[in-house]
Amino acid sequence: MPSLKDLKNRIESVKSTRKITKAMQMVAAAKLRRAQEAAEAARPYAESMGAVLGNLARAARDSESAPRLLKGTGSDQTHLLVVMTAERGLCGGFNSSIVRLAKSRIEDLKAAGKTVKILTVGRKGREQLKREYGDLFVGHVDLSGLKNVGYDNAETIAREVLERFDAGEFDVATLFFNRFRSVISQIPTARQIIPAVVEEEEGAAAEAPRFYEYEPDEEEILARLLPQAVTSQIFSALLENAASEQGARMSAMDSATRNAGEMIDKLTILYNRSRQAAITKELIEIISGAEAL
């Protein structure tokens, strides 16, 4: 049985842990709001970009001269997985759920005889994947020390990915990130960015494709629009990820705070019992001593 002093120390230490987790939860809640607003503010851009690209791509897809970013390289032998995780831990299953999804994809691709290359964004994912797949790594983008993700960060990642694509290093690129649904629910998602996936619109738009005039010409516009679309997708993934990270951290810290509270209650009961037992023991000693006289 631990001594009274041990118990007291233990209670104190759990109490300070609770203070820390409580503070982290509140910080995460404040950051979450900002991250969520940023993600929502960026949505119109991504949607407009998707719509314009969709229109263009449907028209250009079948032509011989379609850019490789749209049509692909004609092979799917080499895959680049862009795994986006957080720079910091203590956010529940946030990082490991992305890593788990990426790992199962790596295994599937390997089993199918494909070549896999990994580009990580965020320290945590690199640490977790490095153990098993260190030899597949081609690069890492460091975002540590960054308060809010900006469009420039997405541009940096996009440039890295596009340069490798132009150099013929891979055929297909897929992003791995957590899609933010709510504070308690983040969905690990894989999204192919190269070659561009054009969502088939249903209804009127699909029946009557619009014929646009292009200024300057179609090819030039596509050549500029496609890299921007890649950047836009990376940017929205970064923002979704940032919001998810804060959401995951908030709920993880919430339950940590609750657990600490429960532990304090249990320890306090134990402490009081042992204190009472000690008093009873002393009383018995005194009484039996007095009786023996």
Place this chain on the structure above:
Amino acid sequence: MADSFAFDLVAPERRLASFPAKAVQIPGAEGDFTALPDHMPLISSLRPGIVEAEGADGTRAFVVIQGFAEITPEGVTIIAERAFPREEIGRAEIEALLKEAQEKAETCPPEEKDVADKLVADIAHLLEMMV
């Protein structure tokens, strides 16, 4: 003919404007033009310049640096790489952008040199217009 159509201006980080406009003046890559309602479908890339949208309560101006404009009979959507409301941006910011573009033009590979130089010239032109 309808007398107004939808005008949207979006930048990567936020939506800057969304209102019905009577006419929108656009700095297209091959020259400025004005889009009116029922314009034929057109996709144009943009050069750095000023977008002016004439709405119900006056004209609003925006500075855009590169991007695209999608014009349909029903509306204009401008997808800008960078955009600022005219009143929020001063000469200093544009000078900073100009400097950034100049540095890029000096360091970029020769095959992209023309494009980068044109960007510098366009931003310099924009700077003159800002006075």
